[in-house]
Amino acid sequence: MVPVIAFIGCEERKEIIDKIAAELKECGYKIGLLKEVTFPREQLAPLDVSAVARLYFGRLFLEQEVDNENFDYIITRIFDGYDIVIADGFAHVDRIPKFEVLKKGIYENSLKGKVSSLIASISDYPIENGKNFSLEEIKEITEFIEEHLIKAAREEISAVLYVNGRRIPLKKYVRKTLAGVIEGFVKPLKMTENAQNILIKVKINK
Structure with missing residues (x-):
């Protein structure tokens, strides 16, 4: 943030x-x-x-x-x-x-x-x-x-979650876990060397 x-x-x-x-x-x-x-x-x-x-x-x-x-x-x-x-x-x-x-x-x-x-x-x-x-x-x-x-x-551990435009409060452990999971997913991908700022947007179609 x-x-x-x-x-x-x-x-x-x-x-x-x-x-x-x-x-x-x-x-x-x-x-x-x-x-x-x-x-x-x-x-x-x-x-x-x-x-x-x-x-x-x-x-x-x-x-x-x-x-x-x-x-x-x-x-x-x-x-x-x-x-x-x-x-x-x-x-x-x-x-x-x-x-x-x-x-x-x-x-x-x-x-x-x-x-x-x-x-x-x-x-x-x-x-x-x-x-x-x-x-x-x-x-x-x-x-x-x-x-x-x-x-x-x-x-701070910079993991921020927004749902429908509203920020969802996350405890430190959850922020750390979320940041680690996303970093682990992105790191093996090409053209992601020295990644410091990762933005993911998910749209759920029902």
């Missing part, structure tokens, strides 16, 4: 995201950016469809209906092979760890206790409860993300 960190709160979060992305890129990481935007429904589906893709000079623009349940699956499909995905917004998505950006006199109404997975705040004034970074501590925030998300994800 590609690790995701979301930034919510005041508009200054966009500048912080840019600085953190630059720091992570300097460290050699491949970074994806996911921005929350609102489109009128008719723009998403000009015909009666659930997804619209536009290919323009080597760039793919995809508009697709997504809900909270299949959010992880969308991340995996779009950003497979990336080291980290930075999300701008998405306070309503339960499972994403989040930084909240606060600024005195502009945005002081913390969402702590109102949104899930809030791991730290970034502010220009001291926050008493929970972990707090200042707006200037870009390097410290980057190191926190690297240690607690990127490196932690790399140490």
Whole structure:
């Protein structure tokens, strides 16, 4: 699973995201950016469809209906092979760890206790409860993300199971067993030398 960190709160979060992305890129990481935007429904589906893709000079623009349940699956499909995905917004998505950006006199109404997975705040004034970074501590925030998300994800046994777009929780032993079985099946095949990332999709016809 590609690790995701979301930034919510005041508009200054966009500048912080840019600085953190630059720091992570300097460290050699491949970074994806996911921005929350609102489109009128008719723009998403000009015909009666659930997804619209536009290919323009080597760039793919995809508009697709997504809900909270299949959010992880969308991340995996779009950003497979990336080291980290930075999300701008998405306070309503339960499972994403989040930084909240606060600024005195502009945005002081913390969402702590109102949104899930809030791991730290970034502010220009001291926050008493929970972990707090200042707006200037870009390097410290980057190191926190690297240690607690990127490196932690790399140490995990990367076997993830999705059924009908929904992620199925697996215990460590099951993940290890599943990864071993798939690796054992793929290893003898031609053109699979040095395989590090294996994606299998199974469609069951009833």
